[in-house]
Amino acid sequence: MSGRNASLHRSDPRAPDLTVARYYDDKTQRIIDKYGPGPRIHFHSGIHAQPVPNDASQDDVRAALVAAQENLVEEVSRRVPAHSILDVGCGLGGAARVSAITIVPSHVEYVRALGIDAELRDAHDLAGLGQHDAAVAIESSCYFDRARWFSELRHVLPIGSCVHVVDCFVGSPRVAARFDEYWKTTIGTLESYDAAARDFQRVHTRDYGPDTLDFWTLSIRWSQLAAQRGDRDRLTRSMTEHTWLRASIELGAIRYLYVIYRRER
DSSP states (O other): OOOSOOOGGGOTTTOOOOHHHHHHHHHHHHHHHHHOOOOOOOOOOOOOOOOOOTTTTTTHHHHHHHHHHHHHHHHHHHTTTOOSSSEEEETTTTTOOOOOEEEEEEHHHHHTTOOOEEEOTTTTOOTSOOOHHHHHHEEEGGOOOHHHHHHHHHOOTTTTTTEEEEEEEEEEEEEHHHHHHHHOOOOOOOOHHHHOOOTTEEEEEOOOHHHHHHHHHHHHHHHHHHHHTSOOOOOOOOOOHHHHHHHHHHOOOOOEEEEEEEOOO
């Protein structure tokens, strides 16, 4: 793909995004290799990563990465005082609580194995899922048609409840095409999210970008160690893009934000 993810502009907004589904299905084993074996397997950034010694093993680096991911999940969990939570775009279910949806068929059983009610469902089609106290989207909203998604959230969130979004946002327009091409997304600005959230009001914004920098340093280091065992070409590309992402976050060209929107009407 080049630039914007064309599948997000399909004529039927309720149709599953097969491009993204295939992208994550293809990389499932690589996700497990890097962040597994679980039982909770995350596939998102982490915050407040602890340094590891220069001679740390690949397993030591992995443990530090997972601990940082858990820090992020804990940060979000503290702000979601709810019992019925819908995880929209749950990945392998590491952050999911109570119920979750994903468009990746192979991920459903992983999530159900954690005791979570998981369903194969597109984020643009939430009717029939019932009411929830809150919704959470950790590094998944960048794949959505945001206007359609916020409209669909009215099916699952009553007035006064909130959706918690943690994701990368555009800080400088020059980074969007490269970010989208590598991660198969449609990254947006905070202002574009606000415009899409017509029935919601942004009530909380925090920039966690500086807190993710050590995580990306560890991610690059993990790839360096993994490349010594094989798959060097793919891992070299990964290191290149993660190095670029880290630099972009540090410069503010990409913003890693935790944003809460409350449904007003």
